[in-house]
Amino acid sequence: MAVRPYYADLSAAYYDLVTAHDRSLEGDLDLYASLAEPGSHILEVGTGTGRLAFGLAERGFRVTGVDIAPTLLDQARAKLAKAPKDIAGRLAFVHGDMTALNVDGPFAAAIFPFFTLAHVPKGAALRNIFARLAPRLAPGAPAAFHMPQEESLSGPPPPPDQPVLLAPVDGGTLCLFVKERRSRPRSAATTRPWNTSSSRRKGDANAPPRSG
Structure with missing residues (x-):
């Protein structure tokens, strides 16, 4: 799966600014934090610059964030280098393709925020995501997907x-x-x-x- 141009150049530089003004994201951190107990390990696919990963880490969660866009991960890792040690110690950022997910579990929850799954066409690519995700979740672990409403x-x-x-x-x-x-x-x-x-x-x- 290729990196979309939107996430590779000028727009990536303003990613944090755009997400900060997106009202569809209001309250999403609280929602994702409610999926598991603090201290547990959450997988975030489409982590971007780490907005949610850092927020969850501040609440006591361990987070592995995966993204395919190097420009966004560079920003996340720059933030990681400046974060307090207790927060940084709960975070890991991994370059990877969600259709070929390759991270160690098990995870207490998985989240696909900010329309991450909407970038993938139905068919084999979408099936691959769920096939790779399922064995990495602990039994009974929830997975949350932020998707656009069709009518919008x-x-x-x-x-x-x-x-x-x-x-x-x-x-x-x-x-x-x-x-x-x-x-x-x-x-x-x-x-x-x-x-x-x-x-x-x-x-x-x-x-x-x-x-x-």
Whole structure:
């Protein structure tokens, strides 16, 4: 499974800023923390820059975070290097493909947050994920998957000139636009090319469309 361009360049640099403003993520840390007892080991697939992994570690969980995007893992590991020793000692970040999951269990719970599973089309790739996940879970362990609601994807996207995010950054403003949205009802995969611009005092730096 290849790394989507969205997670490999400019958008990756602003990943934490975008997730911090995404209201669909409100309360997700509390939900995932409720799946297992503090002190137990949680597997996070699609860990990104470690937003949830660090939050869970602060609550006493041990977390193994897996991601296929090196740019995001680099950020997670940079945070790890600066984290208090007791928090850092509960965390491990692993580069890996969720369709060929290869981490040691057993885990008390597994989480696939922030639409992680929505990047995978139905079929062999999706079956591989569950086949690789099941033997790594302790008996009775739950697994949670954050998926987009179909009705939210079937309607028209926002106007292309209307930003869906305006956030201060680097002395300017990060502007995020949805160029188009394509929904495939028979597939778990969702594609949304974005236009991202970082408006600075001396002009605009526009990035080309990217998939996410």
